[in-house]
Amino acid sequence: MTPRFSRRAGLATALASPLALAACGRHTVDPPAHVSKAQIDEAMRTPTELNFWTWTPGIEKEVALFQEAYPAITVDIVNAGQGNPHYAKLRTALRAGNGAPDVAQLEFQMIPSFAITEDLLDLGPYGAGDLADQFVDFAWSQVIGTGGEVWAIPQDTGPMGMLYRTDIFEAHGIEVPATWDDFAAAAKRLHDADPEVYLTNFAPSQGAFFAAMLWQAGANPFGGSDGPDLHVDLTSPEAERVARYWGDLSEQDLISVDADFTDPWYQALNSGKYATWVAPAWAPTFLSSAAASTSGLWRVAPLPQWEAGQQISSNWGGSTSAVMATTRNPIAAAIFAQFINTDPASTDTMANEQFLYPPTKALLEDPAFTGQQLEFYGGQEVNALFAEISDTVSDDFQWSPFQDKVYADFTATVGTAVAEKTDAVAALEDWQQRIEEYADYQGFTVRQS
Structure with missing residues (x-):
């Protein structure tokens, strides 16, 4: 701990x-x-x-x-x-x-x-x-x-899993991706077959989602922080891996980059524009209301893994x-x-x-x-799956003492880079610099290692 x-x-x-x-x-x-x-x-x-x-x-x-x-x-x-x-x-x-x-x-x-x-x-x-x-x-x-x-x-x-459309997967012969490499391959296969459908959406202003992706990948940007001694590492190899992955998918137009929790996003969930939602345990109930017309078509799976055979999630x-x-x-x-x-x-x-x-x-x-067998998810015991996922979330991830600022700067840097199909890894450096400058202004002693 x-x-x-x-x-x-x-x-x-x-x-x-x-x-x-x-x-x-x-x-x-x-x-x-x-x-x-x-x-x-x-x-x-x-x-x-x-x-x-x-x-x-x-x-x-x-x-x-x-x-x-x-x-x-x-x-x-x-x-x-x-x-x-x-x-x-x-x-x-x-x-x-x-x-x-x-x-x-x-x-x-x-x-x-x-x-x-x-x-x-x-x-x-x-x-x-x-x-x-x-x-x-x-x-x-x-x-x-x-x-x-x-x-x-x-x-x-909110332990993280993946909600997916069985009808879209079956129509295109897509297996539930076990790894992020599988996920990327499925994204290409699906979008090549139907340019109107994306495997998933990356919301450029959703810093909480990106934090969850960092968490799963083993990045811990503020781990080891203690009071005025603030550790900041938003450009670690693990963070670069995550930024590069989502940036590459966007540059290839294999994911959409719509703002989430908006009317167009809700419409897209109902129309079948997205085949998955990489989301936490509170999402299944939310989705059953937001996309009621798709009842019975969704199932839930664990997050894809960075290495085959792993079982690591985040929150x-x-x-x-x-x-x-x-x-x-x-x-x-x-x-x-x-x-x-x-x-x-x-x-x-x-x-x-x-x-x-x-x-x-x-x-x-x-x-x-x-x-509990949820009708919206074809009778799947969704709660049981997320209970198992809860045991795979590491307990060493830390937050900054100004996480709202961290999220705002994510949107201005990495989120914008993914949305505009520019260099997401380079944007990590801008994100890091903004947070270091803000932390210094707030009186913290900033260190990177």
Whole structure:
């Protein structure tokens, strides 16, 4: 398990960097070494109101389960937006020193940016350190700090697989590609036979997809980063391999480069323009709604591999419940974050009613979940396949403390190069330079090895 940014290391950066939230003078919790069961029991019997920021629809059911277990605690649910609007409002409230929630939903890649500015409460002293065995290794590794801090509790994940159209594959005699070489050969065969159809689409502004491709290939651009000492390596041989691969496919017009999650993209999924979607475990449910007219035609397979015989995947997406360091109710907030993500009834609701792909081993080993045969996928047990894939995701991939900036610069460099059929490998160098300059401006000491 590779640790992440620590509060201790982040302090120096927070004092000197424009990235910091200028939190001087605000109330923050100094976690004790240990919180006893008696302290927890007392806190959970004390009338308390918690504020919970989340974008998950229907989360009221999980909150109701918590309030049934702890009737003295009231939870006020706030949807402050999703993505950048959510994080912008959260940072503004934290900077102001008031109005921030007790608990907030955070995506995995955003944890370092809040940990390094001392905005997260270490949940370890509140019993979270005992939960590691309940989660798949890669999900738990994403919430752990350099000093062993537990910055959040995993809520859902996105292990990567490949969704594919059986009708298109069968019509063109294409076998499910086991390797990326097979994938490229299939892309050529298909597009040569029907120029209106592409094996897949590469969205030029989808940095999260490219990060997942780097992860699977063994690249770890920010691995080994620790507070103000920031490792940046976006031009490693593994990263070059990924950029060259997708750049070559685009230059040969063997993949499309449409923007994703747009009306034309949805239409393309329904019309059969794309024969596959290289996507995470949350995609099957999404696709069954977005491309309802294609029901029964899709199946799911593991990612193609860089080397024959391997079984290595990665992750795209997923989120957590994190407690803000500004909370006035640390025990109740910490227990709430743990409860909704570990209580069997709560996690079952998330998986089967909100269709969030679970990080908990209990659900991933539960036949009632893994054995579901999905009609949209021809009766395939899709959950079972992604449960197997979850065990093939490495647990050493790290994020930068400003991943939103990393993604924006990806779009301007590598994403644009792939879309415009220019040199994607050269674009990696531009991406690297932009991130180094930004990191230096933010007060980090940048190193490449």
